[in-house]
Amino acid sequence: MKNQPRGAFTLVELLVVMVIVGILIVLTFPNFTALRNKAEGVVCMGRLRGLWTAFSSNLNDGNPWPQLPTNITVGTQGEQQWWLDYSATNLNLTSNDWQCPTVVRNQKSLTNNQQISLISYLPTLFDSKPLSPKNWPRMPWFTEIQGGHGSGVLSVRADGSVCPVQDP
Numbered sequence: 001m002k003n004q005p006r007g008a009f010t011l012v013e014l015l016v017v018m019v020i021v022g023i024l025i026v027l028t029f030p031n032f033t034a035l036r037n038k039a040e041g042v043v044c045m046g047r048l049r050g051l052w053t054a055f056s057s058n059l060n061d062g063n064p065w066p067q068l069p070t071n072i073t074v075g076t077q078g079e080q081q082w083w084l085d086y087s088a089t090n091l092n093l094t095s096n097d098w099q100c101p102t103v104v105r106n107q108k109s110l111t112n113n114q115q116i117s118l119i120s121y122l123p124t125l126f127d128s129k130p131l132s133p134k135n136w137p138r139m140p141w142f143t144e145i146q147g148g149h150g151s152g153v154l155s156v157r158a159d160g161s162v163c164p165v166q167d168p
Helices: 013-061 077-091 099-109
Strands: 122-124 142-144 155-156 162-164
Touching: 013 077, 013 122, 013 155, 013 162, 077 155, 099 155
Parallel strands: none
Antiparallel strands: 122 142, 142 155, 155 162
């Protein structure tokens, strides 16, 4: 009678497979961070473009650029909350539309003494004339609060282009 194969792996075969898988993991691990940053950068650019689309449509309807109430201090969490509330009420945007995944990930590592931002993009404070934002084509409409995509801090301009902020 012939010996029938048992259908099981030997210990040596399992060890060889584990070593090969380990080598593949070690080779791909350095690329993981770069791939994650690139993917988050694409999401960030898409969200900046989404903010531009919503606010641009609002301007095209003849509405002025939103004006902060006088009781809101620029640069505070109160201002950030106002932008969230305004855009949710008037433009159907959610708080997720204002979040860059890289900024959110970086803020999770902050200590308790550091202030966490409610939004990842700061709007430019134009005047109330409906065409003012479009009259300044190089002025960013929204700027990311911190870089982390390898190309610097991103912004979206009047034409809808998303690009890194250039130093003067």
